[in-house]
Amino acid sequence: MTTLFTDVYMSPRLLAPGGTPADLSTHEQRYGPLSYGDPATVLRTLAASGLTGRGGAGFPAHRKFAAVADAARRTGRPPVVVANGAESEPASHKDRTLLRLSPHLVLDGIQLAAEAVGAEEAYLAVEDGASYLESALAQRRDPLRVRVVRLPARFLSGQASALVQYLSGGPARPTHPVPPVRERGVGRAPTLVQNVETLAHLALVARYGADWFRSAGTPAEPGSALCTLHTAGREVRVVEAPFGMPVGRLLPLDGASAVLVGGYHGTWIPAAEAARVPLSPAYLGAGVLAALPADRCGVTETARVVRYLALQSAGRCGPCLNGLPRIAEAFRILAGPGPQGRARTDISRWAGLVEGRGACHHPDGTTRLVRSALTTFATEIDAHANGHCTATDRTPLLPVPAEKV
Ligand SMILES: Cc1cc2nc3c(=O)[nH]c(=O)nc-3n(C[C@H](O)[C@H](O)[C@H](O)COP(=O)(O)O)c2cc1C
Ligand code: SF4
Numbered sequence: 001m002t003t004l005f006t007d008v009y010m011s012p013r014l015l016a017p018g019g020t021p022a023d024l025s026t027h028e029q030r031y032g033p034l035s036y037g038d039p040a041t042v043l044r045t046l047a048a049s050g051l052t053g054r055g056g057a058g059f060p061a062h063r064k065f066a067a068v069a070d071a072a073r074r075t076g077r078p079p080v081v082v083a084n085g086a087e088s089e090p091a092s093h094k095d096r097t098l099l100r101l102s103p104h105l106v107l108d109g110i111q112l113a114a115e116a117v118g119a120e121e122a123y124l125a126v127e128d129g130a131s132y133l134e135s136a137l138a139q140r141r142d143p144l145r146v147r148v149v150r151l152p153a154r155f156l157s158g159q160a161s162a163l164v165q166y167l168s169g170g171p172a173r174p175t176h177p178v179p180p181v182r183e184r185g186v187g188r189a190p191t192l193v194q195n196v197e198t199l200a201h202l203a204l205v206a207r208y209g210a211d212w213f214r215s216a217g218t219p220a221e222p223g224s225a226l227c228t229l230h231t232a233g234r235e236v237r238v239v240e241a242p243f244g245m246p247v248g249r250l251l252p253l254d255g256a257s258a259v260l261v262g263g264y265h266g267t268w269i270p271a272a273e274a275a276r277v278p279l280s281p282a283y284l285g286a287g288v289l290a291a292l293p294a295d296r297c298g299v300t301e302t303a304r305v306v307r308y309l310a311l312q313s314a315g316r317c318g319p320c321l322n323g324l325p326r327i328a329e330a331f332r333i334l335a336g337p338g339p340q341g342r343a344r345t346d347i348s349r350w351a352g353l354v355e356g357r358g359a360c361h362h363p364d365g366t367t368r369l370v371r372s373a374l375t376t377f378a379t380e381i382d383a384h385a386n387g388h389c390t391a392t393d394r395t396p397l398l399p400v401p402a403e404k405v
Contacts, residue, residue, distance in 0.1 A: 010216060010224060010240060010241060010242050012240045013201075013204055013216070013224060013240060014098055014102055014105060014197070014200050014201070014204075014224075014226060014240055015097065015098065015101050015102060015226070015238070015240060016030075016101040016102050019101065020101070021100055021101050021102075021103070022101065022102055022103075022104065023104075023136075023139065024104055024136070024139040024140060027102070027104035027105065028104075031105070031203075031204070031207060032207060034108045034111070034112070034203065034206070034207070035206070035207070036111075036112065036115050036206075037206065039069070039115060039116045039117070039118065042112060042115065042116040042206060043062060043065055043066060043069070043116055045205055045206065045209060045210050046061055046062040046065060046116070046202065046205060046210075047060075047062035048210035049062075049205045049209075049210040049213040049214065049222065049223070050210075050213075050214065050221075050222040050223070051198065051201050051202065051205060051213065051222075051223060052198075052221075052223075052281045053194060053195055053198050054195045054197035054198045054201070054225055054226070054281075054287065055084055055158070055194070055195030055197075055198065055286070056195075056263075056265065056285050056286050057361075058281035058282060058284070061194065061198055061202065064182060064192060064194070065113070065116055065117055065192065067182045067183075068117045068182045068190045068191065068192040069116070069117045069118060071182055071183045071190035072117065072118055072189075072190045075183075075189075075190060077188075077189045077190060078118060078119060078120040078121070078189065079117050079118060079119045079120075079189055079190040079191060079192060080119055080120075080121045080122070080123070080167075080185060080186040080187070080189050080190070080191045080192070081110060081113045081114045081117065081119045081121070081122040081123070081191075081192045081194075082122075082123045082125060082160075082163060082164065082167065082185075082186065082191060082192065082193045082194070083106060083109070083110050083113075083122070083123065083124040083125065083146075083194060083195075083196050083199050084125060084158055084160070084163060084193055084194060084195050084196060085099055085106070085124060085125060085126040085127075085129075085195075085196040086125055086126065086127055086151050086157050086158030086163065087126075087127065087158065087286075088127065088151075088153070088154060088155045088156065088157050088158040089155070089158075089263045089264060089265075089285075089286040089288065090155075090264070090308075090398075090399045090400060090401055091228060091230060091260075091263055091264065091286075091288045091290060091398055091399055092228050092263060092286045092287060092288050093228045093236055093238050094197065094226035094227065094228050094238050094286075094287050095195070095196050095197060095226075096126075096128070096129060097226070097238040098196060098197055098200055098226060099126065099129055099132075099133065099196060100129065100132065102200060103132070103133055103136035104136060104139075104140070105200040105203045105204070106124070106196045106199050106200050106203075107124075107136060107137065107140060107142070107146065108200075108203035108206075109194075109196075109198070109199025109200050109201070109202040109203040110122050110124065110144075110146055110199055111142050111143065111144060111146075112199075112202055112203060112206050113192060113194060113199060113202060114143075114144045115143075115144075117190075117192055119144070119192065120144070121144075121147075121186070121187075121189070122144050122145070122146045122147070123146065123147050123148075123149050123167055123186070124146050124147070124148045124149070124196070125148075125149045125150075125151050125158075125163055125166075125167070126148065126149075126150060126151065127150070127151050127152075127153050127157065128150070128153075130148045130149075130150045133148045134148055149166075149167060151163070151166060151172055152166075152172050153401070154172060154312060155264075155308075155309065155312035155362075156172065156173060156174060156312055156360070156362065157172040159174045159360050159361075159362070160181050160193040161174045161175045161176075161177060161181055161359075161360065162174045162175070162360075163193060164181045164185040164186050164191055164193065167186045168185075168186050168187055168188075173316065174316065174358075174359050174360035174362070175359065176359050177359060177360070181193055197225070197226055197287075201213070201223065216242040216243075217242045217243035217244055218243055218244040218278075221243040221244065221280055221281055221282075222243065223242070223243060224240050224241060224242045224243065225240070225241065225243065225279065225281070225284055225287055226238060226239070226240050226287055227239055227240075227241055227250065227279070227284070227287045227288070227289055228286075228287055228288050228289070229250065229251055229289050229290075230260075230288070230289070230290035230291065230397060230398070231251065231252055231290075231291050232291070232292075232293045232296070232393075232395075232397055241279055242279070243278070243279050243280060243281065244278045244279065244280075245278065245279050246275060246276055246277065246278055246279075247259060247261065247274045247275060247276075247277050247278075247279065247289060248274065248275030248276065250279070250289060251274075251289050251291050252291065253271045253274065253275050253291055255293055255294055255295075256271040256291040256292055256293055256294065257270070257271055257292055257293070257294040257296075257298065258270055258271055258274070258291075258292045258298050258376050258377070259271055259274035259289060259290065259291050259292065260288065260289070260290040260292065260398070261274065261277070261283055261284070261285075261288075261289055262283050262284055262285025262286065262287075262288060263285045263286040263287070263288035264288075264305050264308075264309060264365070264366075264369060264398075265285055265286075265361070265362075265364075265365025265366065265368060265369060266283065266285045266286075266288065266365075266368065266369060266372075267283060267368060267369070267372040268292075268298060268302070268369070268372040268373050268375075268376040268377070269372070269376065270376055271291070271292075285365075290397060290398060292397060293393070293397070294390075295390075295391060295392045295393045296391050296393055296394075296395070296397055297335070297380065297389055297390070297391035297394075298373060298376065298377040298380060299331075299334055299335045299373065299377050299380050299381055299384060300335045300389075300391065300394075301396070301397055301398050302331060302335075302369065302370070302373040302377070303328070303331040303332050303334065303335035304396065304398065304400050305369065305398055305400060306324075306327060306328045306331045306366065306369065306370060307328045307331075307332065307400075308400045308401070309324065309328070309362070309365075309366045309369075310324035310325045310327065310328035310366070312362070313325075313362060313363075316358075316359055317357065317358045317359050317363075318357075319353060319354040319357035319358060319363060320354055320357070320358045320362060320363045323350045323351075323353055323354035323363065324354065324362075324363060324366055326346070326350050327347050327350050327351065327354075327366070327367070327370055330343040330344075330346050330347045330350070331343075331347065331370065331373075334347075334381050334384060335384065336384065337384055337387045337388070337389060338384075338385070338387055339385065340381075340384070340385050344374065344381065347370060347374065348371070348374070351367035351370055351371055354366075354367060355367050
């Protein structure tokens with residue numbers, strides 16, 4: 001269950017006010033009708049806006065659009081647009097909240113993206129909520145039919161090549177990144193994969209222009225982002241906040257020892273430092289911010305998450321298949337009381353061996369989390385080695401789905 005307090009931080013752009021889902025007529029009253037400019041104008045406005053992807057990597061949207069349009073010209077194959085609403089990150093609620101409250105903003109974005117790159121096929125991929133989205137689609141008269149596809153609930157389902165393979169009739173597992181999906185994706189056609197939040201921002205950029213978009217955020221990192229906030233003892237909240245806002249203004253950090261910024265492929269930062277860290281697409285990842293109370297154990301939290309991530313490996317690449325379970329096992333040792341042997345140095349060594357060696361970025365994201373935990377919780381790990389844990393509350397903070405391989 002999520003609650004919304006978006007207007008505390010900025011006048012919300014993406015989420016329907018009051019937490020009430022917007023049907024098509026409410027949507028059009030709020031934002032005005034969608035107008036399609038010519039594709040070149042949409043691409044220019046997108047470039048001027050500085051919009052970056054909200055699915056994790058923060059890649060400039062206009063560069064991907066241009067690459068897909070270019071691949072389509074070279075190959076003579078009409079491209080495919082895929083709206084990525086998988087939200088496979090267990091701690092993230094932002095995409096499902098957006099799709100539930102403002103489905104038409106995402107659907108507008110899909111149409112605009114298709115128009116801009118010349119696509120003749122479009123998909124909206126989600127883990128749940130498919131029938132609700134079908135109803136939203138039925139209210140519209142779009143030039144291009146959008147197919148809603150239900151994905152298997154796995155951490156890797158939302159990775160772009162896994163998504164593309166699934167839509168092409170295969171399993172939802174990452175494939176080798178060469179050639180990239182923007183060159184050869186669904187049914188071997190050039191494919192534009194964008195996170196649903198990115199597409200919702202596009203729908204507003206196309207209506208109100210680049211300057212409007214840039215009126216939030218900083219000149220170097222313009223715009224706003226949806227964030228999922230986890231605070232112990234409170235409901236999970238989804239909020240919209242401008243880039244540049246210090247994390248401490250968004251998330252109550254009283255009594256917190258550390259903050260997880262970016263989700264399970266993100267970074268642990270000590271709370272005092274995190275309070276001043278500005279929100280940035282460089283590390284916001286999937287938009288998850290979780291405050292760890294001082295009476296919980298960050299090592300134990302990390303060990304649970306790393307075990308989950310290791311079990312999610314698609315088992316294609318040796319370093320990932322062999323390395324992540326070893327790292328997870330060594331982290332389990334650090335989370336327990338007593339002698340740790342070589343666990344700490346082994347983790348650092350194995351992290352170095354798996355980084356950059358997978359077909360996807362799953363190992364890189366996992367080692368980012370692990371390395372930050374080793375640094376941020378170094379004192380706690382020392383205490384564990386001496387048989388002592390400072391945590392007095394063992395209630396898990398971070399959600400980890402029931403294990404399945
Ligand atoms: C393991 C893994 C899981 C991912 N899961 C998601 C996801 O659930 N949703 C998403 O939008 N992007 C996810 N991504 C990122 C996608 O691969 C892709 O970069 C993104 O959908 C592109 O959209 P954007 O540029 O608008 O962010 C994941 C990446 C990795 C490595
Ligand atoms: S890096 Fe890991 S998760 Fe990614 S494709 Fe290879 S084995 Fe699968």
